[in-house]
Each structure stands twice: as C-alpha cells, then as structure tokens.
Amino acid sequence: MSDDQTTLDLSRDETALALTLTVVQHHTGYSPEQLSPEAEFEADLGIDSIVLLEIHSDLMGRCNCAGGSLDGIRSIRDLTRQLLERLGAAPLPELAAQPAPSGAADLVDTLLNAAQDAPTEDVRPVAPQDTRTMRDFADLPSRDLFHKAREFSAFYQAQRTQGYYWYGMPLETPCQNRAVIFDEVAGRPREFLMFASNNYLGLANDPRVLEAIRDAATRYGATNTGCRLIGGSNILHKELETKLSLLKGTEDSIVFPSGYSANLGTISALCSQRDMVFTDAINHMSIQDGCKLSGASRKIYQHSIASLERTLERSADAEGGRLIVTDGVFSMHGDIVDLPRLVELARKYDAKVLVDDAHSTGVLGKTGSGTSEHFGMKGQVDLELGTFSKTLAGVGGFVAARAEVVEYLRFYANSYVFAATIPAHVAAGLIMSIELMMTEPQRLATLWRNIDHLKSRLLRAGFDLGETQSAILPVVIGDDRKTLELGRAVRSRGMFCQTVVFPGVAVGDARLRISVTSEHTLEDLDLAAQILIESAKEVGIEVDD
Incomplete structure (x- = not known):
C-alpha cells in the first residue's frame, strides 16, 4: 500500500469516528471529553439496547447504510468499524477527493453533506x-x-x-389453570390451558381474598381520592406495610401505586448525578427506566457476577454513592441472581443493593418470602422491592428496608408523593393473600411439584430451558420467526403462553415463556408438554416424544 493510500485510509477512519462520536453525543448528552473510541455502550456509558438502536439507526441512516445488526457492537469503536464495513468503497470517494479537512468538526460536516445528497431508501x-x-x-x-x-x-x-401476534387478547373468565379468552383473530371465545398467568399460588381467585376485597370496598369506598401524604392513607395501608415488613424481615416498608413506580421512585430518589447505579443488562424495564430517571452514571453489566465485578473495578475510584440493582428472578429467563456473591461485591466496593422480588415473592424461600430467604440471607439486603400483581393477587408495589430509608422515600420518591396509591379494598385483599400464603404452605409445595413435573418433561423432550430455577420456564428458540410460528402452533392446540420477542428480550433470543402455578393439575402439565412437543415438530424443531 502506498503512503498516499495509507493517509487516505486514516482520513476515512477519522471521518467515520468523528461522525459516530457526534451521533452518540447527540443521543446521550455526553460531552465530547466524556467520550472515547473504546468506551463501551453498556458498561461505561450506561446506554441500553433501546438507545443503542436509536444511535445505530441514526448513524446508518445519515450515511444511507440501511439495516445492519447490533450483534457484537459493544463500543464506539465497534460501531465505527461496522459503519466503515457497510459503507464499503462507494460513498466516500467524493469526500476523499476533496482537500483533507483540518479537524473533526469539518470531517463530520463534510460527511453529513455528502450523505444528504444521496438518495434515501423507502421502508420495505x-x-x-x-x-x-x-x-x-x-x-x-x-x-x-x-x-x-x-x-x-x-x-x-x-x-x-x-396468527403470529396475539398480544392483549381479553379474558372472559377468571384467570385460573384454564380460562376463556376472546380470540380476536378467530373472532370467537376459546377455552385455553392458561400458562401466561403470574398467579403463582392461586390466590387471585381464593374466596377469602375476594370476600376481604368486597367487605373493604363497602366500608371504605371505591378509592382514596388523594395521595398518601394528603388524605390518601387508610389504616389498611398501614396494616399492609406492617405485614410486608414481617414477611421480608425488615424494619419498615412503603407501598407504591405499582411495581413499576416503586422502581422509578426508589432509584431516582436515592441516586442523583453524582452517584453511580449498576444494573444487569436483562433487568426489568422498570429498573432500567428508574436508573435513567435518576440521572446517575449508569453502568450496565452483562448478565453475570463476573461482569459486575469488572464494572465495579473500573469505577472503584469514582466519587459518589453506589447502588447495585438486580432482579431476584429474571422475568424472561427464570434464573436466580447469585445473591451471596453480589452482596459480597457490594460490601467490597461500598455499594448498596436493591433486589426486585417481583417473581420471587411467593415462589422462593421456605415460606415464599423471596430471594433473600432462598439464600438464607433474610434481612441482609438493603432494599427489597416487589409487586402485588403476581403472587399476592392485587395491584401496586412495595419496598421493604430500614425505617430511616423508608421514611426518606415517603418524602422524596415522586411516584409515591405525587400519586394516589392503591385503594383500601385492594390493600385488604393483599393482607388476606399474605396471611393465606403464610398459613397454607401446601400452596408453595404444590407449585414446586408442578414446576419440577413440567420442567422434567420438557427437558426430556430436548427443549432448551436456559438456566431457569423458578416458576418461569422459557422455551428458548432464538429466531423470531420460528418462535412466532411455534407460538401460533401452540395456541392453535389450545394452550396460551407468552411469545416473547423484542423488546421483551434481545433480537435473536426469542422464546416462549411458560408460567407454572399451583392451580395446574398434573393432567394440565402433561397435556401442555404434549402440545409443545407436537407444535415443535410441526414447525421443524427437533424434539423427542
């Protein structure tokens, strides 16, 4: 290669890098001095897959490079390389023939002007x-x-x-092991085996829960008509918070309007721009949004404790507070966080820990208390968060923690301060659900019998269930189209479960998500396994009988 050609290649690399940095800066608000070519989008910049998609789309669109995958794109340098690969030799000869611009800003302007003159592609x-x-x-x-x-x-x-997308089909009966759903594609009601419910212990349909709700609605009315600090608190809210503290083994607890708002309010109240928050890449979106809202420096670690440790090490000398946020059970994967190691790292790096027990409460631990009880660490987690809309059969969310932390949240968590909370009759149902969960351990025993039964059937058939250790059984397929075909075949045979594609999981990681409950009979479970096997064979997925 000649000296002239080497100079040309360097100029071309600098141009592409300057453009990439400019687009990243535009979408993230980072200043130029905060960005470097080797900065990793998740670990260093806290950029999740949604924002990265926006950056990628913008960058490629400006250069008329339609399409392209995000696979393997971890850093600004990786994105620049992909841009150069997709550009090939065609779009830049005109730019290279001009006098070399003197600075990055000139390079960016030149490339943008060249790109704007090229024809755009229509959406297919x-x-x-x-x-x-x-x-x-x-x-x-x-x-x-x-x-x-x-x-x-x-x-x-x-x-x-x-028949690929069935999202949002309305129930016409209670959501039990079987349910009637109005099939909006077929235009008629159909009865399905229900494996898309998070009613893990069957409490949502218990007559005692329903009676508690009816009695409280008659006594206290339809709703509170105000936020908790101004006229919206009811004695049942206080009783519920006391029971939650006993369940979780903490000093106090606070009830939010939803699990989503609990994450938003808690993370944004405790963390600010001077702090750092460390979040697993596959945490629930409410966690990711709470991290964004806080304004803290967001560090996204890959789904492993080793990745968390590397991320903590890189930030060891930074000022400000640190919060590690994780799901207890990861909602689309079913695996459980390695809480002992995570807490060990938190202590080493002087960080606090928030565990979201949305899919752990009522499922993990001897009494169903959740992730900390599962590991024999009850009372050792700084913040335990959860939702009422799954096992506990209501609506709303909560955080259990030290009394001083809960008191702070009551005045600084905006999603608590400025929102009406759950009605009193919902609190009454939740109180009864907690009592039943604690006094009827056979529900939890039946749930785990059912989990083990169906899980063993599916594993023997050769399905990939990932690393699940919970009531969530993911049938991992990978390809979106094949997964949608499998979901359609399963539903045509009378089984209803979630077909999970982006944004529930990353593209290329599609799956069916099966939720097991204590209400399923062994006959239900065997029929579900047979439906999955027959459906897999229909769409060309190799399984055994």
Whole structure:
C-alpha cells in the first residue's frame, strides 16, 4: 500500500469516528471529553439496547447504510468499524477527493453533506415473509414523528392476521389453570390451558381474598381520592406495610401505586448525578427506566457476577454513592441472581443493593418470602422491592428496608408523593393473600411439584430451558420467526403462553415463556408438554416424544 493510500485510509477512519462520536453525543448528552473510541455502550456509558438502536439507526441512516445488526457492537469503536464495513468503497470517494479537512468538526460536516445528497431508501412494504422484527420500528428516521407508528401498524396487523401476534387478547373468565379468552383473530371465545398467568399460588381467585376485597370496598369506598401524604392513607395501608415488613424481615416498608413506580421512585430518589447505579443488562424495564430517571452514571453489566465485578473495578475510584440493582428472578429467563456473591461485591466496593422480588415473592424461600430467604440471607439486603400483581393477587408495589430509608422515600420518591396509591379494598385483599400464603404452605409445595413435573418433561423432550430455577420456564428458540410460528402452533392446540420477542428480550433470543402455578393439575402439565412437543415438530424443531 502506498503512503498516499495509507493517509487516505486514516482520513476515512477519522471521518467515520468523528461522525459516530457526534451521533452518540447527540443521543446521550455526553460531552465530547466524556467520550472515547473504546468506551463501551453498556458498561461505561450506561446506554441500553433501546438507545443503542436509536444511535445505530441514526448513524446508518445519515450515511444511507440501511439495516445492519447490533450483534457484537459493544463500543464506539465497534460501531465505527461496522459503519466503515457497510459503507464499503462507494460513498466516500467524493469526500476523499476533496482537500483533507483540518479537524473533526469539518470531517463530520463534510460527511453529513455528502450523505444528504444521496438518495434515501423507502421502508420495505409489509409482505407475508417480512423478516423485520419489532426492534426495527423503535426509531425509524423521519421528520414525521408518527411515521414509525404507521409503519408498525401495517406490520403488526399483517402479523396478527397471520396468527403470529396475539398480544392483549381479553379474558372472559377468571384467570385460573384454564380460562376463556376472546380470540380476536378467530373472532370467537376459546377455552385455553392458561400458562401466561403470574398467579403463582392461586390466590387471585381464593374466596377469602375476594370476600376481604368486597367487605373493604363497602366500608371504605371505591378509592382514596388523594395521595398518601394528603388524605390518601387508610389504616389498611398501614396494616399492609406492617405485614410486608414481617414477611421480608425488615424494619419498615412503603407501598407504591405499582411495581413499576416503586422502581422509578426508589432509584431516582436515592441516586442523583453524582452517584453511580449498576444494573444487569436483562433487568426489568422498570429498573432500567428508574436508573435513567435518576440521572446517575449508569453502568450496565452483562448478565453475570463476573461482569459486575469488572464494572465495579473500573469505577472503584469514582466519587459518589453506589447502588447495585438486580432482579431476584429474571422475568424472561427464570434464573436466580447469585445473591451471596453480589452482596459480597457490594460490601467490597461500598455499594448498596436493591433486589426486585417481583417473581420471587411467593415462589422462593421456605415460606415464599423471596430471594433473600432462598439464600438464607433474610434481612441482609438493603432494599427489597416487589409487586402485588403476581403472587399476592392485587395491584401496586412495595419496598421493604430500614425505617430511616423508608421514611426518606415517603418524602422524596415522586411516584409515591405525587400519586394516589392503591385503594383500601385492594390493600385488604393483599393482607388476606399474605396471611393465606403464610398459613397454607401446601400452596408453595404444590407449585414446586408442578414446576419440577413440567420442567422434567420438557427437558426430556430436548427443549432448551436456559438456566431457569423458578416458576418461569422459557422455551428458548432464538429466531423470531420460528418462535412466532411455534407460538401460533401452540395456541392453535389450545394452550396460551407468552411469545416473547423484542423488546421483551434481545433480537435473536426469542422464546416462549411458560408460567407454572399451583392451580395446574398434573393432567394440565402433561397435556401442555404434549402440545409443545407436537407444535415443535410441526414447525421443524427437533424434539423427542
């Protein structure tokens, strides 16, 4: 290669890097001095897959490089390399023939001007073999803000007509082991085996829970008509918080309007711009949004304790407080956080720990208390958060912690201070649910009998269930289209479970998500296994009988 050619290549690399840095800065608000070519999007910059998708789409769109995968894109340097690969030799000869710009800003302007002169590509029309995924509609570039909505609507309706998307179908009966659902594609009600419910202990339909709700609604009315600090507190809210503290083994607890708002309010109240928050890449979106809202420096570690430790090491000398946030049971994967190691690292690096027990409360531990009890660490976690909408059969969320921390949240968690909380009759039902969970341990025993029964059947058949250790059994397929085909085949045979694609999981990690409850009979479980086996064979997935 000649000296002139080497100079040309360097100029080309600098141009692409300057553009990449500019786009990243535009979407994240980082200043130029905070960005470096080797900065990793998740671990160093706290950029999740949604924001990275926006950056990628913007960058490629400016250079008319449609498409491209996010696989392997971990750093700014990786994204720049992909841009250069997709550009090839074609778009930049005109730029290279001009005098070399003197600085990065000139390089960016030149490349943008060259890109703006090139023709743009239209979005492909929806076709029966449309290979796009839901990720492709998250940030379609257009001056019309609703362009993405129209394109997604056409895509979604086509997928729905073909039987691939069944999201949001309405129940016509209580959600038990079997339920009648109005099939909006077929245009009629159908009875299904229900494996998409998080009613893990069957408490949502218990007559004693329903009676408690009815009695409290008659006594206290439909709702509180105010926030907790101004006229919205009821004696049942106080009783519920006392029972939650006893369940979790903490000094106090606080009830929020939802599990989502509990994460938003708690993380944003405790963390600010001077602090750092460390979050697992596959944590629930309410955690990720809470981290964003806090304004803290967000460090996203890959789904392993080793990755968390590396991320903590890189930030060991930083000022400010540290909060490690994790799911107890990861909602789309079913595996359990290695809490002993995580707490050990937290102590080493002077960090506090928040565990979201949404899918752990009522499932893990001898009494169903959750993740900390499962590991014999009850009372050793700084903040235990959860939702009422799953095992406990209501609506709302909570945080259990030291009394001084709970008191602080009552005045600084905006999603508590400025929102009406759960009605008193919902609190009454939750109080009864906790009492039944504690006094009827056979519910938890039946749940785990059912989990083990179905899990063993599916493993013997050869299904990939990942590393699940909970009531969530993911049938991991990977390919979106194949997963949607499997979901359609399963539902056509009368079984209802979740077909999880982006944004529930990353593209390429699609799966069916099966939720087991104590209400399922052994006959239900055997029939479910047979339906999954038959459906897998129908769509070309190799399994055994």
